[in-house]
Amino acid sequence: MNIHFIAIGGSAMHNLAIALHKKGYQVTGSDDIIHNPSKARLEKYGLLPEKFGWFPEKISSDISVVILGMHAKEHNTELLKAQELGLKIYSYPEFLYEQSKNKTRVVIGGSHGKTTITSMILHVLNYHETPVDYMVGAQLEGFETMVHLTEENDFIVLEGDEYLSSPIDRRPKFHLYKPNIALLSGIAWDHINVFPTFENYTEQFRIFTDSMVNGGSMVYNEEDSIVKEVVESSTNHIKKYPYQTPEHYIENGITYIETQEGDLPLEIFGTHNLQNLAGAKWICQHMGIDEDDFYEAIASFKGANKRLEKVAENNNTVIFKDFAHSPSKVSATTKALKEQYAKRKIVACLELHTYSSLNANFLSEYKGALDNADKAVVFYSPEAVKIKELEAVTAAQIAAAFDREDLVIYTDSVAFKEFLFKENLEDTALILMSSGNYGGLDFNDLKAMNSSF
Known part of the structure; x- marks a missing residue:
């Protein structure tokens, strides 16, 4: 071919x-x-x-x-x-379906968490040397590529994105996969250039749920009220498996979850990641991995690329970068840092980079998203607004949207970088959230800066 x-x-x-x-x-x-x-x-x-x-x-x-x-x-x-x-x-999603018609299709969907959950599942399967086909939206440790296709593997694990399939196919990608097993992690309005209302956006997840094959299994986060309503109101003939945040505690900067075999220390942290773990466990069990084997493998999971990824650390400073850009992701990521590093100052930097985040009509969705940060900084490029052919947004609009009087706002990448390298990061956890790179920020410079403290 x-x-x-x-x-x-x-x-x-x-x-x-x-x-x-x-x-x-x-x-x-x-x-x-x-x-x-x-x-x-x-x-x-x-x-x-x-x-x-x-x-x-x-x-x-x-x-x-x-x-x-x-x-x-x-x-x-x-x-x-x-x-x-x-x-x-x-x-490409249509072609992936063609390649997997004779396989058991496992599709991970949701506004947030889908990359991490897919990565967790693949990490566990890889740990136990269980071969599967897959497509995931981040580079994973131990995996050369983000797509793997064979003739012989029984399962294919697919990250189910709700964005459009192609310039001539306006269907959301995850509508094309027709899963046998699926997961929904959360629903929070995004991609407003394609889905102009929250109701229209939510409808895509209803269609996804109803696209599952007869008798399929849906795993869903029942702590998300919208996910719960979407799944539980579906009349599709599917089996429904709710999950919630597992019991856990934090001690000396390490998160432990409670299991039947005892308390298990994790490399990851944050309520949203613990919810992701609970969902991944259900999926792995549907794929033949029992609970004990799941816990054995997940203890070594360090996270997906750019998802609360540790850039640098010394005795009193830790720096993370995260792909978070939508309001729900920003809020969850900042909250996770506050809980994990309760005795440190939290400095949260967010780049408004996507079409939605730079849209004046969407900005109000960010209200309270940075409230868990001791110091909150927003960077955006007016040039990016022009490129996306959006109406200009002002610093005053952004400050009002976040509803935070002490919000620091930068529109110049050089000035933002100067701030970053002059900031006192003693006893600090710094998080840099963006789907871009702050106008050319080199994260290797941050590593060097951190080692000089």
Whole structure:
């Protein structure tokens, strides 16, 4: 089978390209720009395009399948040529479903926590040498790629994203997977450029629940009232398994959960991560891993990449980075730090970087999100607002939205970096939350700064 990727450089797209290459397919691709690590990985497998750009002459009737990424536009010249030739065009979630029709599909959904839960499940399965196919949205320790596909594995574990599938397929990705086993971690309004109302956003999770195969098993966080209502009101013929935060305590900066075999120290922390762990345990049990084996493996789980990831630490300072950007994630992450480091000053820095977070109509959703920080800082780039073609937001609007008079706001990346490196971080836990990089912040500099204390 000859497969051509339009926008091969995307995070999921390049991993899928490598997985299919390893499976023995002939893979080609195009993109107008590719950054590392995608670039280096594609180059390693001989899949990096010779030239960047779109080349309709690459598209011919010899191609079996075209996989279209979100980075491409509706009028992409390669896409138009593929349509003209009548080639089969898939989004990557649609193609993943085609690859897993004969497998037991396990899909992890939710506005937050899905990457971490998927990572926990894969960590446990890997620990016990249980082979599965998978697609996850973060690079995991011990896994070369974020996508793995075989003919022989019985299960496939998929992170179920609610964002759109492709420029020409406006369905949320997780609507396409038709899970046998699923999980919903939480629902909090996001992606307002696609889902303009909370009701419209929530509806996507109802559709997901109803898309499960007959007799399927839904694991859900019953402490999230919206998730609880969505799942429990569904008339789909599925089995429903609620979970909640396990009993736990914090001692000397370490979180312990209570198990039948005794108290278990964890590498991770935060109520949201403990909820994630409880959900992952249910899923692993559905996949044949018993409770004791789950606990044995999860004790060594250090977290998913960029999810409360420790950047540096010494005797009196610890620095984390986190992908958190939506209000619910920001609130949960900051609260987790406050609980874990109760005797330290919490400095929380948030970059408003996404379409939703830079939208004046959405800003009010951030009210109270940074209340658990002793010092709260927000960075945003007015240039990013222009690029996203949004109305300009002001520092006054942001301060009012967060409802915090002492909020520190930066719009210049140099000034933000100067603040960061001058701040006294003695007896401090610093968290940097963003889906961007604060206008070019090098996290290696933070490591060096921390070691100099």
